[in-house]
Structures are given as structure tokens and as C-alpha cells.
Amino acid sequence: MADTADVTEDGVRRRDFIYVATGAFGAVGAAAVVWPLVNQMNPSADVRAMATTEVDISGIAAGQAIKAVWQGKPVFLRQLTPAEIATANKVAVSELRDPQTLAERTKPGKEQWLITLGVCTHLGCVPLGAAEGENKGDYGGYFCPCHGSHYDTAARIRKGPAPKNLEVPPLTFKTDTLVEIG
Incomplete structure (x- = not known):
């Protein structure tokens, strides 16, 4: 019951x-x-703070470059001259170890701004060529003093042991003079 x-x-x-x-x-x-x-498991506050960085590029004259830091890595921001752009565009892409055109490495409408990580793709050294008076290598771009990699004006590997071009980080132009990296 x-x-x-x-x-x-x-x-x-x-x-x-x-x-x-x-x-x-x-x-x-x-x-x-x-x-x-x-x-x-979430990233810590210091990692989240470095997820992006904004850089004012208004003070960079044509032919000059500056260094910034993003996620603990150096970043090269270079304003290419018309001659450097022409030289980079003349290179036959089929001759390159890591084939990329300058247009593939820059943003549309901002072809004069080349922004790359300042880390050699061979063993992670910091190449020379961003500061005034530094060795820019045989191709007028960057030179890695550790093992002799030479990069052209579009930061593409041209000579030496590096297997790839300098990496282009994710970036957006917030304004004509402000770039957000990351």
C-alpha cells in the first residue's frame, strides 16, 4: 500500500x-x-596586455625604420621609398626561396609600410638594418649577423641559411598614422 x-x-x-x-x-x-x-587555463593579465600593441608611425620618414615590441618580440616598422618598392617589385618571385610579392606582405593602399617581426627565421636572432647606420645586407633590407642571412627591401630571404621570409604579424591600420599589431 x-x-x-x-x-x-x-x-x-x-x-x-x-x-x-x-x-x-x-x-x-x-x-x-x-x-x-x-x-x-586562461591567459594571465600580463599576456592579455601584450596581445596587441599600437604604434604611432607618423614620425617615420621614407627610408627609415623603427623597432617596437609585441609579445616580447621585436617588430620592424619601415616606410619604404619609391625606389625600394620598385626594387622589390622587380624581383622575379620564382627566384625566391619563400616566394611572396611585396603586395602580399603589405596592406592594400599602404604598400609603403612594411611591418615584420624582427626575428630571423633561421635560429631566432635579431637582424640588423632597422636602425640608422646598421648593415642592411647585400639586398638593402636586413642582415642577420648570427649566420649571415640577407633579406631584401621586402624582408624576403635572398641569401643565407634562413628558410623563410621575416614574418608579417597580424596588423590593422587604425588611422593613417596608427597601427595595431596583434
């Missing part, structure tokens, strides 16, 4: 309420335990 003492008028038993309350309490407890474990 069924126990009718704990059944209410609408047919719900007190035991059903206890089961639902226990399940809800257990779910909240499980979430309270799991949340810190999942949250600790």
Missing part, C-alpha cells in the same frame, strides 16, 4: 522536492569546484 502521508494536493511528494534540491545543490557545488580549474 502506498504511503499517502507525504503526497501534497497537486501530487508532488516531499521526497521529489528533496531529490531536486539535492541535485541542484550538487550541481552548484560541482560548478564551484570546476570553475577555478577552467579559469586557471
Whole structure:
């Protein structure tokens, strides 16, 4: 015979309420335990702060370059001269070890701005050529003093052991004089 003492008028038993309350309490407890474990996998505040960086390029004259830092790596920002652009565009892409045109390495409408990571693709040294008076190598771009890689004005590998061109980071032009890297 069924126990009718704990059944209410609408047919719900007190035991059903206890089961639902226990399940809800257990779910909240499980979430309270799991949340810190999942949250600790998020990047730390210092990493999030370095996710992007903005650089003012208004002070860079044609033919000059500056260095910035993004995610702990050097970044070269160079305003190419019309002669450097012409020289880069004359190179037969089929002759290159890592074939890319200058247009593929720059943003449309901003072809004079070449922005690359300043890390040699051979063993991670910082190439010369961004600062005034530094050796720009045989092709007028960058020269890695560690093992002798030479990059052209479009930062494409032309000579030496480096397997790839200097990497172009993700970037957007916020204004004509402000670039966001990352």
C-alpha cells in the first residue's frame, strides 16, 4: 500500500522536492569546484596586455625604420621609398626561396609600410638594418649577423641559411598614422 502521508494536493511528494534540491545543490557545488580549474587555463593579465600593441608611425620618414615590441618580440616598422618598392617589385618571385610579392606582405593602399617581426627565421636572432647606420645586407633590407642571412627591401630571404621570409604579424591600420599589431 502506498504511503499517502507525504503526497501534497497537486501530487508532488516531499521526497521529489528533496531529490531536486539535492541535485541542484550538487550541481552548484560541482560548478564551484570546476570553475577555478577552467579559469586557471586562461591567459594571465600580463599576456592579455601584450596581445596587441599600437604604434604611432607618423614620425617615420621614407627610408627609415623603427623597432617596437609585441609579445616580447621585436617588430620592424619601415616606410619604404619609391625606389625600394620598385626594387622589390622587380624581383622575379620564382627566384625566391619563400616566394611572396611585396603586395602580399603589405596592406592594400599602404604598400609603403612594411611591418615584420624582427626575428630571423633561421635560429631566432635579431637582424640588423632597422636602425640608422646598421648593415642592411647585400639586398638593402636586413642582415642577420648570427649566420649571415640577407633579406631584401621586402624582408624576403635572398641569401643565407634562413628558410623563410621575416614574418608579417597580424596588423590593422587604425588611422593613417596608427597601427595595431596583434
